[in-house]
Amino acid sequence: MTPPARVHTFTDDALGDHDAVELARLIRAGELSAAEVEAAAVARLQEVQQLHAMAYESYDRPRRADADTGLLHGVPTLLKDNTDLRGTPTNHGSEAFSARPATRDGRYTTQFLSTGMTVLGKSRMPEFGLNATTEFRSGPPTPNPWNTRHSVGASSGGSAALVAAGAVPIAHANDGGGSIRIPAAAAGLVGLKPSRGRHIDGETARTLPINMVSEGVVTRTVRDTAIFHAALERHWRNPALPPLGLVEGPARRRLRVALIMESVTDAVIDAPTKAAVEQTATLLEEQGHTVDPVPVPADARFGDDFLRYWGLLAFLAGNLGRLTIDRTLDQGRLDGLTDGLRRTFTSGGWRQTPAALLSLRRAAAAYASVFDHHDVVLCPVVAGVTPPLGHLSPNVPFEELVDRLTRHVAFTPLQNITGAPAISLPMGLSEEGLPIGIQLSAAYGDERTLLELAYALEEQSPWPRIQDTA
Template sequence: MTAPTRVHAFTDDALADHDAVELARLVRTGELSATEVEAAAVARMRAVVPQLHALAYEAYDAPRRPAEDTGLLHGVPTLLKDNTDLRGMPTNHGSEAIRARPATRDGRYATQFLSTGMTVLGKSRMPEFGLNATTEFRSGPPTPNPWNTRHSVGASSGGAAALVAAGAVPVAHANDGGGSIRIPAAAAGLVGLKPSRGRHLDGEMARTLPINMVSEGVLTRTVRDTATFHAALERHWRNPALPPLGLVEGPARRRLRVAMIMESVTDAVVDTPTKAAVERTATLLEEQGHSVEPVSIPVDARFGDDFLSYWGLLAFLAGNLGRLTIDRTLDTARLDGLTDGLRRAFTSGGWRQTPAALLRLRRAATAYAAVFDRHDVVLCPVVAGVTPPLGHLSPNVPFEELVDRLRRHVAFTPLQNITGAPAISLPMALSEEGLPIGVQLSAAYGDERTLLELGYALEEQSPWPRIQG
């Protein structure tokens, strides 16, 4: 067996080891030009993409540059995920069953994303329709983890995670319908904030869901990049129903009540390294002056089954109505094993449980909100274990076995998607094999500020692991 490979593109060029905020400052002051920064990013992409297979569409020769230089992140190179329309680039949703033409206009959320001033160099890879927790495919090459190319980089924003972790770009678009920002952040040693429902403009498809559980965001290497990105979004549009977020610039001094949860929504067993990472984070929080106490998970015991029922409904809608709602080229014979298995399970009888499941899922928001009557923050794992080897969650694994493996792995993140609460994954540890381990913090609906403030404090107290050593 070949030795595991660590892949990164960090070098002494215009990007250096800068985060997005610093690059934007250097461009703004004229110390670097946006052209220099863009060229460095393209060179890094060319260096690592052949190994990481993380790019769905390349736009090096025709990038989407900002019309004005007013965005907070003007001149910063980035990528858009392959499920969001951007004029001139195809949207294939990670599926081999689609051969989309270039979009003729920007999607609703893409317009807000572009307002930050970043330059889009292409589209990042994702698993089919974002349904899997690894960026692996029916027949194409998988997107491996740049920390160890034998392992998964998570999903569904896996291509984005791989390229940010490898240093090709400092920030990349991600979205999250069941953990798809936080899971790849945990796998790749990144910061990943899933904001509150309604914090940003919703994409076209999210607005049609029975329960809108999709949040848009980014994957970054620093808390301040994540904070600045969300502040930049508010300059374009802010939801008047939510408290303004503004620019969060550092830790707060207030002392918080933290609830620590080790019990998952799927009865999965948390592995030893992940449990240790959460417990160490609890100790760090106590050293900051916060109080931490263990609590039980506050939702119906059927939550895991109910979420799977909803997942089956989404696969059914994608597979059976996709020619009308996604792309007319969709060929159901080319769907991967997970999508096809979920939709077949739904049509063969799973649909009968769906109405009751949706009702219980909607009630989960009230139960989860009650936690914050006594606590300010919930601390828990992102997933139940260190990111698995490639192949473990492949869509080519027999369907029943794959679903069981997913339930044992994706054991914490869906709760915040259903309830609409914000949650952040922070890279708090490395396993003995040198793989990142993320820890999740969640707050009350609308309270991303507390999560970012805690993120700043933890980053300062225990700096994140670096892929370049």
């Protein structure tokens, strides 16, 4: 059997192995020009076409902010294919329609562009962001650059693949059930899902019965994630949340850490993932923090309720999509996961949905109670190392696929429903050389503690780098 490929583009060009913070500094200092950095990124994106991670290329007409005052001015990036960018189509990862170019920027896009970054196109995602792998009904999958036989996660899989491979240092991601944190864990990246309301909500998020979508980025360093969120605040800050500002390093205070090794779906955590979480607990204790095991702060029915809500979202996309997304949407071309979820909803699942939504809304109080006695929660991102391509494909029979997804995506949805922040950090490698992420979460509005703790772990145990491992 041919050995699995490891794909990266790190080389001695204008991008080098710089993160976004360093690139922005070099551009401000005049040591690099934004044009040569952009050209290097385009060359790298073209070099990794085998990752099939680009939904739309706009190399000949990149989008930039009108002013050059953003903290990340000149840094090349990508926008995810579920966010409108004027002049480019938004296809939501679906083969069921062909979108026309957007006539205006999305609400969140304006805030994203205010950071000063240069958007070179759109990254791929699974249909409507419903799956935890970037695989499709008929198109080629987006593989993991660490091992191209494996999934790169989802739904922000295209962004994660291209950041991990070094094509761009930072890329847009959003998270409605783990879609920042899951691909970050799969690709060895940092992925912060911020608190609900930390940023301007996109159009879709504003219409949801429970707004569980958070916007953000995937990055290779903690400081890139920190400066991105500081840059967003320069454009708009939610007065209902404590200001985040620029978090620049660890804090000295000692924290009470709750260790959770049970999932909301009773999933079994595999040995490599368990070891990575336990090793992280040991590192935190070495820093002087207290780590206490606690039970999962969620009702036993949470997993089923979340799945019913997922079915409602599939119904809204599949059955009402001609009105809300694109008039050319063809239900017959929806992938197996979207179609199965919406059919389950229409065949009777809708009857339990009102009770499920009520139960999910009550979950925030149970989750918040953890922080009566703890500052941070430590747990896995997903129940196991990212699976081989095909394991979560939308072409797997629906009932089997839902069972596999439930067993895999076992920890991330809780923060989406409660609105609390959570971050994925790359704290291990499997025997096959695949990254393993751990998750830290905090009370609503407390991203600062997560970033400070992430800085400390990055300093204590530097992340594995794709260009350094065989």
